[in-house]
Amino acid sequence: MGVSTSAPDDGIAVVTVDFPPVNALPVQGWYDLAAAVRAAGADPEVRCVVLTAEGRGFNAGVDIKELQRATGPEAILGANHGCAEAFSAVYECEVPVVAAVHGFCLGGGIGLVGNADAIVASDDAAFGLPELDRGALGAATHLARLVPQHLMRALYYTSRTVTAEELHRHGSVWRVVPRAGLRETALGLAREIAAKDGRLIRLAKAAINGIDPVDVRRSYRFEQGFTFEANLSGVADRVRDTFGNDKREEQS
Template identity: 75%
Template sequence: MGVSTSRPEGHDGVAVVTVDFPPVNALPVSGWYELADALRAAGRDARHRAVVLTATGRGFNAGVDIKEMQRTRGHAALIGANRGCYEAFAAVYECAVPVIAAVHGHCLGGGIGLVGNADAVVATEDATFGLPELDRGALGAATHLSRLVPGHLMRALYYTGRTVGARELERYGSVWAVAPDRERLLAAALELADAIAAKDGYLLRLAKEALNGIDPVDVRRSYRFEQGFTFEANLEGVSDAHRDAFVSREPREPRNSHSHEGK
């Protein structure tokens, strides 16, 4: 269990970073930092010209470990999860070489942060992508969902918590290729990684930095801005109630919005 890095035989210049936190890959605080460290290390290794980010288990990523958050006294786990996600998302984006996300099953919450910051995405036919943040008493990763779908669709998905499938993302150009099953997912990701890794390693690293430099949105600053509203919801006591309901699997009545008049 944890995060591991391998170099598959016959795929020169390619590293595979695998996330394994069964059963659903809901990462604890330490897991997000472990993932960030693995991605940064893979990018620093001069032998690597491309990285494939994949996962074991029932789905690619289910976001943060809410049970860990709720059984930890105070705000340490909340702050740790926010900072850990921030670092892991940034590590994908800032990895010195291109990162290909290989997604199967569910990709939710923090998974969107990872995939949205990747350079390319391949996915299985049954892969689903979404942000159930409002149902979990949180906000965030709209920055990254907006890199996968058009703006108005992003808002509707965000407000409703609904998911979108791999085939639809393929139509938007967000998913490079759709594999019929998990057995062929890694092969599809490695095929793209091999095509990238065939290029000059020095030029690839320059290209990654250059492409990040011309992005219209600063993903670090944008996501940090979103996180501020998560903290506000926690200070109001809204978040704990929704997380408790999630842990106990009990539905919670929606809360009316606050008026900001006179504030």
């Protein structure tokens, strides 16, 4: 359980997240993920990173139970900073990052894939920001990198999800494949990228980041200010408690 790194092919590092049962990451998990991605990108032998996950889905966001157990602001501050670090690590990775997404990709998962360089998804993958249903805000910055502006707003306000096939039609998902072929498809794209000159691919990554119209780190940090305001006002706890009750009723 946790975050691990492997090297299945020359020039490729695979960073795998495994936090059962749904890959909802605790605060330390976000920092561990950030450290693993940064270390992989800093390795001069690596020319592409594949970000993947074990279990039922790619990522379910922040561990809500950890926030509910907290008695002070430390947990929400930790989640805010941890998510910011993980998202930034993916975006700022010195080499391209390919996200291999299966099952659900929610909340913080959108922050990760929205900052990735390419996305490969299984045909059962669903993407969305249920933040308003969970007493949170944030990652609209990253959802806006996956879908057009007005669709992003509708998805954000309703907490609805979109399928991998819908994102493929918008051009943000590279390939949609059966789950059994997800890893190999992601590795296939990574191999094609890793075949390039290592120094040149790093220059290309820096150049492309440099022409982005939106500073994703600053944009996301702006959003997080409203997340903290929601927590200070008490509305976040009220909504999170409702979410927790709904989950318990489903399980009873």
